[in-house]
Amino acid sequence: MTPSSSLDTAGAAPHGEHHDHHPSYLVDGTTIKSWLLTVDHKRIGLMFLFWVLLFFLVGGIFALLIRIELLTPGPTIMDAMTYNRTFTLHGLVMIFLFMIPAIPAVFGNFMLPLMLGAKDVAFPRLNLASLYIYLAGAVIALWGMLNGGLDTGWTFYTPYSTHTTTTVAPVLFGAFIIGFSSIATGINFIVTCHTMRAPGITWFKMPLFVWAIYATSCIQVLATPVIGLLLVLVTVENLFSFGMFDPARGGDPVLFQHLFWFYSHPAVYIMVLPAFGVMSEIVSTYSRKNIFGYRAVAYSSLGIAFVGFFAWGHHMFVSGQSTFDAGVFGVLTMLVGVFTAIKVFNWIGTVYKGAVDFKTPFAYFCGFLFFTVFGGMTGIALGTVSLDVPWHDTYFVVAHFHFIMVGATIMAFLAALHYWFPKMFGRMYHEGWGLVSAALIILGFNATFIPQFLLGNNGMPRRYYDYPERFQALNVASTAGASLLAFGFIIIALYLAYALVYGKAAGKNPWRSKGYEWVSESPPPTHNFVGPQPTFPEEPHFYVDPKKAEVPDAV
């Protein structure tokens, strides 16, 4: 490795000026074409970041519209049909266009090869293709949403979805195409882990983020084809009335639910496992300690991925399932809780007696821990059949899934964004603003969704446009929380945009982390490393003595 980097000096000249032979990936080619046709995983990750953020904004605006509508009983700003389309669009955009690709496609793409000491992912062109497949699917789905819209909710339950006159076909077809992007990314990452690890990186020396992405990719590859088929069948049925899930023609709508949740339950782990991976990196870096129980954390990712496939029936406790099935699915659901608890205890064990450096990403870690534990506990409660029956399809469920999957994912996404911002752009953001906005977001999130737990417990059903007077106070509280949340996001957007241009130069390893990705320059050169392929003699989370603040740059 070249020992010094000009970016280490504060207020350094624009990127790359001193790197004539090895310009950073950001400036290596500045034409539009050099971005749009790039096969560099880092640029692809960055382009994913752009689109994912854009779709997050779209989904967020629709979330606020939902909340404003629910501010008062009866019509507030839209009619009932528009409301149905709004929450469908919100759910669809957030799930398929934001949450599923967010961490793997952005940070997985960017960091995985760096963390494995590889020059790129195994199939760079497939990687680029997955970006465009994702965009094509997004365009088709959104076009359908704007031309007629879909009112089924993101779950497309039959037989309603096969009979509704709103535009089912393009939206479902769009989602189907996005599935291909997900599969392509998954295959790419799995093969990369298998074939591109640098000498010295054995399976059990892979950083935990890589483990998490690996487990996620396995789920993506195994589950996505099934929902792909299902989406096609529903589309065909909506267009031609083939009767596959239509009880009037002898079909079985519950079969649809089985197949749907066979994907969609594991899909929540597609969203949350990468979040767990991010947190493992962050907790180790900011506690300056080797991760407690590395193997347990790695294996529990695989464990979650595995049992996640056998828990889908908990969405169908009230579908006429036999009591025996319900019991089995209930127990399997709780197993997921066991594996998650393994992780939680290991993270806490890592922080314990660590030299905690309370930076913005660590603040998100704290929020994350709360949302995961609290959301997870409500999940265990919902996995209990006798409790799920009254809570089913109420706001309790909405609050639960927002807590666990949205809460955990958003925390991890923001944590990752802050943690790796210096790596990706070579600049530092303002720490004070970072902490302030983190506090706002965590507060806003709680204020939005804790009232929804109470609403659900009091019996307010989900996906309802109107509600009795007595629910209003809690709905107002929830909307107020949502505004706080939105405010937090605006602040983040502002100071990160500022940092992008005026931020201090970050240097190679501003957090003095032992993660492999910090071995390379910030921002890294096109092929990730200057000189020969690096070797990694030490474990990725290996801090000798946490109390010694002096942690040398990783080798």
Place this chain on the structure above:
Amino acid sequence: MQSSAHTADGAAPVPRLAAHFASLEVQTHAARLGMWLFLATEILLFAGLFVCYGCYRFLYPEAWAAGSRSLDLTMGTVNTVVLITSSLTAALAVHYAKEGKNKMVGIMFALTLLMAIGFLVIKYFEYSHKFHIGTLPGRYYTYEGMQMPGITLYFTVYFCSTALHALHVLIGMGVLTVAMIRAFTKADFGPNNFTMVELGSMYWHLVDLVWIFLFPMLYLV
């Protein structure tokens, strides 16, 4: 960014090593692993249909028995034989590619493609017969000769799965055509460079394999 080093002209086929792989073995291993994973997803795609098949078969055993008896067993059997044979020629193409016999690779793929066309022609006759008598899915079912609960669903499953399979036949034909043209015009397959032939014929084996499931499911039992 340069992703592959090109060969000096005229020289014997030199394998292309992409810049980001450590060695050729690793590169081939990666390609193969990627293809296996992709094929697994394809099988899972059909698995969804198999689940539908299983459920409805369980719900409507009479309709399933009557439906499968109404299919033309001869045509189905001929098609099975045709497809298995085409898989053999595809496998032979890989064998020749490893020996660098590009002309034979092209010929083998041409034979495979010919049989694929044969398969589709037979399928066409089967389909048109059904369109003619009205044994169609869902609301299009008009056949008077067979009336029982679930019979329209049998044909829904039949058409969905055979159509999806036929689509895979078409995609496979596209892949093999490209490989065939390359074998004939560029002749650059050899002991170190046969990944494309190998992966193409792996895909073709998948097409064959899926049919080997579909045939007994729909025609025999």
